[in-house]
Amino acid sequence: MRTRPLKVALLGCGVVGSEVARIMTTHADDLAARIGAPVELAGVAVRRTGKEREGIDPALVTTDATALVKRGDIDVVVEVIGGIEPARTLITTAFEHGASVVSANKALLAQDGAALHAAAGEHGKDLYYEAAVAGAIPLIRPLRESLAGDKVNRVLGIVNGTTNFILDKMDSTGAGYQEALDEATALGYAEADPTADVEGFDAAAKAAILAGIAFHTRVRLDDVYREGMAEVTAADFRSAKEMGCTIKLLAICERSKDGSSVTARVHPAMIPLTHPLASVRGAYNAVFVESDAAGQLMFYGPGAGGSPTASAVLGDLVAVCRNRLNGATGPGESAYADLTVSPMGDVVTRYHISLDVADKPGVLAQVATVFAEHGVSIDTVRQQGKDGEASLVVVTHRASDASLTGTVEALRKLDTVRGVASIMRVEGE
Amino acid sequence: MRTRPLKVALLGCGVVGSEVARIMTTHADDLAARIGAPVELAGVAVRRTGKEREGIDPALVTTDATALVKRGDIDVVVEVIGGIEPARTLITTAFEHGASVVSANKALLAQDGAALHAAAGEHGKDLYYEAAVAGAIPLIRPLRESLAGDKVNRVLGIVNGTTNFILDKMDSTGAGYQEALDEATALGYAEADPTADVEGFDAAAKAAILAGIAFHTRVRLDDVYREGMAEVTAADFRSAKEMGCTIKLLAICERSKDGSSVTARVHPAMIPLTHPLASVRGAYNAVFVESDAAGQLMFYGPGAGGSPTASAVLGDLVAVCRNRLNGATGPGESAYADLTVSPMGDVVTRYHISLDVADKPGVLAQVATVFAEHGVSIDTVRQQGKDGEASLVVVTHRASDASLTGTVEALRKLDTVRGVASIMRVEGE
Known part of the structure; x- marks a missing residue:
């Protein structure tokens, strides 16, 4: 084994960083044995x-x-550290000065x-980032390496623990969104400002990363x-139950049938209770990967938290250190396929639509005509x-999102349609 | 990209080999882009x-x-090819002549x-073998690389599809072992001679490989x-159901509480219906990994079959080719921890025991005394x-396998115990 240590600079010492530092210290011998050289926290x-940081030599701590x-x-x-700046500049500067x-x-x-x-x-x-998607769950490495000889057609997953906790709570207790x-x-599962999670920004970032790797195509x-x-309501969960479904916030990256284009999207969706993702509880994450040769694979585990994220960071650290000792680098970006990234309108899926309609003869015929005119099969x-008002729940066959949008716009214009209560x-399936 | 191709020799052209050859041909461009050089089937x-092999140039085929x-x-x-010889000699010879x-x-x-x-x-x-355990499911690479900075404490999984198919069938239909x-x-889920699967030899080989990698210790x-x-019966499934459990053939690799030793074992076991492994159906495989930092991870997918196994083989092929172009090698054997591998007697778990006993007063007291004398808490x-005969079902707290074995031996000697119907x-939990 090499005795001169590899030097590691840690940027950020919050929930994840402090756990990375702790494990680097307590498991120093294991890390050295697995890498082939000791690793040393150099800064x-x-x-x-000023804040006391347990187990970290104060002389190593800097604000610069x-x-x-x-x-x-x-x-x-x-x-x-997270966020765009100063992280971006620091990473670029690190490469310029010889670090992975x-x-x-x-x-x-x-x-x-x-x-x-x-x-x-x-x-x-090297640039490694297993911890960026789904915490401790190995996902980047399996997609980038284990499935490197296969053709991935679909990645479908729960990649945000906060929203899964909320939806699971709504499902199991009948609570409304705000209460959950x-x-x-x-x-402590949701932050004071939960926007990034509940509005799907966090999941969308992960979807972009996963789609890029899965399809060898840049997905912005x-x-x-x-x-x-x-906007998911307790009523939506009741509707879902009637269909033998539950509701999850899903990240879905798909290759089109003809293989020439891909889509990536994040939205709440109904999934059958028999689907393995339906039973993912609490703040756990799980991701389904479908490929030509491997078939259906699922990866499940804790999607966030200091220790799980630190586990992923340290796995990457070991890999990058080994590469350095080997004088090599791991796989970089693979975007050679350069497929078209299609807009949401091209996505083909099924829909569950709840309409508030007038309770009089001929309404169903009117509504059905609108679906037919837009090529959406029911x-x-x-x-x-009830009392002159009625609700109509329509479940469609597979149709493009553009056709569905056109259908809903036309439905809203019907006198007999009082409102579109929900589209999911x-x-x- | 390098234009001179990397040359691949394929040993064996059965279900897996023919699929490897097919994908190498049909996905040649993708493989080249991902590796950075073309790969060529050289033999x-x-x-x-004499047999026609679709898509393979007959000039490449040899019996030598x-x-x-x-x-x-x-x-x-x-x-x-599978099996010990000639595979072993061929692999060693390959290394000697410069191949990975x-x-x-x-x-x-x-x-x-x-x-x-x-x-x-x-x-x-390089020596890579992702396909040796659980078919297409990435497991070797996650254990060897993703969790390289973590401490794995337990690997618990269904790693044989044939036995899972049989047990699932018994569970869902009430069928007996032979019928299933x-x-x-x-x-076609079981071979004409199913011994390797149903006797646990196949799963035991996988357990040895997984334990070795997980604990950085040679496990033979x-x-x-x-x-x-x-010997699992329909009656065992009825007993399991009464406990809210089902029965699976599990491979279990565990680190002892004090961390100094490990065990590896394969046997049928009851697991709660709420455990994710309980819902693994048909010939699918799934493996739970528990580690210090990551917590509980699960990997799920098809555990066998030509295409899934070929997916794993090709993922390794891409990695090994990249390493060759880099002039590097991937992680080799890691056995530095060199932990003691303890015998089955040291395993600590819970037990479900069915006894046929005489239906007379004092039997329960006798039986309970035997458990107490051996330190096994009920x-x-x-x-x-029924009719002078009775059955007694005992579920224990956690106890060592040695204590349980001692208990059962003593129970068999009691006049009032007519037989030990099952131990599981x-x-x-």
């Missing part, structure tokens, strides 16, 4: 010094992250992955259709009347 | 020539596998993994305790009497 960049990544003797920079990078930064990777990969490649360095969100906040954050879950209709996609 | 060794691996211009040998090796051979890896790794290391070559096995044979096939599933007892371990 820790934080926003404010830029100076740290510019030192020139750093082998690996571990970036767990391990990052947990989904927002940055989704937005600037291509540029960061290019910078890494230019300097012959309040509980998630009280228990803007390419990902995004719909949050704040699977089932259920009609429920049906997936996983 | 295919088979037992008998030894000459093929000795050619000297082969970059990667893909071994999908991808293998799907669980029996060989479990028996001679250490020697093969040593041969690979000596010649600076006959159906599995008729449908002989170290794995093995009990088949041929959780629940259920007594059922209870896992996953």
Whole structure:
């Protein structure tokens, strides 16, 4: 074994960073044996010094992250600050000064992955980021390496623990959205400002990263259709139950039937209770991957939290250190397929639509005509009347999102349609 | 991209090999883009020539596998023959003549993994074998790389599709073992001689491989305790249901509480219906991994079959080819921890025991005394009497296998115990 240690700079020492530092210290011998050389924490960049950080030598702590990544003797920079800046500049500077990078930064990777990969490649360095998607669950490495000889057609998953906790709570207790969100906040599963989670921004960043790797095609954050879950109601869950379904916020990356284009989207959707994703409870994550040869694979585990995220970061750290000792780099960005990324309108799926309609003869015929005119074939209709008002629940066969949107616009114009109570996609069948 | 192709020799052209060859041909462009150089099928060794092999140039086919691996211009040998010899000699010869090796051979890896790794290391070559365990499910790579910075405490899984198909059938239809096995044979899920599957030999080989990688310790096939599933009865399934459980053939690799030793075992066990492994249907495989930092992860997918196994083989092929272009090798054997591999007697778990006893006063007291004398604490007892005979179902708290074995021996000597109808371990709680 080499005795001269590999030097690691840690950017950020919050929930994840402090856990990374702790494991690097307590498991130093194991890490050394697995890498083939000791690893040493050479510096820790934080926003404010003065705070006691258990197990970290205060002499290593600095507020000058830029100076740290510019030192020139750093082998690996571990970036767990999050956000776009200063993380982006620090990572680029790290490559320029000879370091490889391990990052947990989904927002940055989704937005600037291509540029960061290019910078890494230019300097012959590694950029690893298993922790950016679904916490401890190995997903980037299986997609990038284990399935490198296969053709992935679909990635379908629950990649945000906060929203899954809320939806699971609504499903199991009948609670409304706000009530479930309040509980998630009280228990620490949701942040004070839950926008990034409940509006699907977090999941969309992960979808962009997963789609890019799965399809060997650059998928920008803007390419990902995004719909949050704040409008999911207790009534939607009752409708879902009647169909033998539950509701999950899903990230779905799909290759088109002819293989020439891909789509990526995040939205709430009904999935059958018999689907393995339906039984993913609480803040857990799970991702289904469908490929030509392997068939259906599922990866399940804790999608967030300090320790699980640190596990993923450290796995990458070991890999990057081994590469350095080998004088090699791991697989970089693979975007050779360069497929068209199609808009949401091209997505083909099934829909569950609840309409409030006038309770009089001929309404169903009118509604059915509108669906037919837009080429959307109806699977089932259920009609429920009360006091001159009625509700109509329509479940369609597979249709394009554009056709469905056109149908709904036309339905809204009918005098007999008082309102469109909800539209939900049906997936996983 | 490099234009000179990497040369691949395929040993074996059965269900898996023919699929590997097919994908190498149909996906040649993708493989080249992902590797950074084209790959070329340079030779295919088979037992008998003359058979038409779709998509394979007959000029490449040979019965002389030894000459093929000795050619000297082969970059990667893909071994999908199975069995110990000639596979072992061919792999060793391949290393000696400059090739890296991808293998799907669980029996060989479990028996001679250490020697093969040593041969690979000596010649600076790669030995990859993702396909040897659980078919297409990425498991070796996640354990060896993704969790390289974590401490794995337990691997618990369904790693044999044939036995899971049979047990699932017994569970869902109430069928007996023979009836379910006959159906599995008729449908092609079980081989004409099902011994390797139903007696747990196949699962034990996989357990040895998984335990070795998970605990960074050599675990020989002989170290794995093995009990088949041929004695599981319809009555056992009824007992399991009464406990809210089902029965699965599990491979379990565990680190002891104090961390100094490990165990590996394969046997049928009851697991709660609420455990994710309980809902693994048909011939699917699923493996739970528990580690310090990541927590509980699960990997699920098709555990066998030509295409899924080929997917795993090709993922390894891409990795090994990339390593060759990099002039590097991937992680080799990691056995530095060198933990004690303890015998089955040291395993601590819970037990479900059915006894046929005389239906007279004092029997329960006698039986309870025997458990107490052996330090095995009873959780629940259920007594059922009929015509002077009675059955007693005892579920214990956690106890060592040695204590339980002692208890059962003593129970058999009691006059009032007519027989021990079944003993089953209870896992996953």
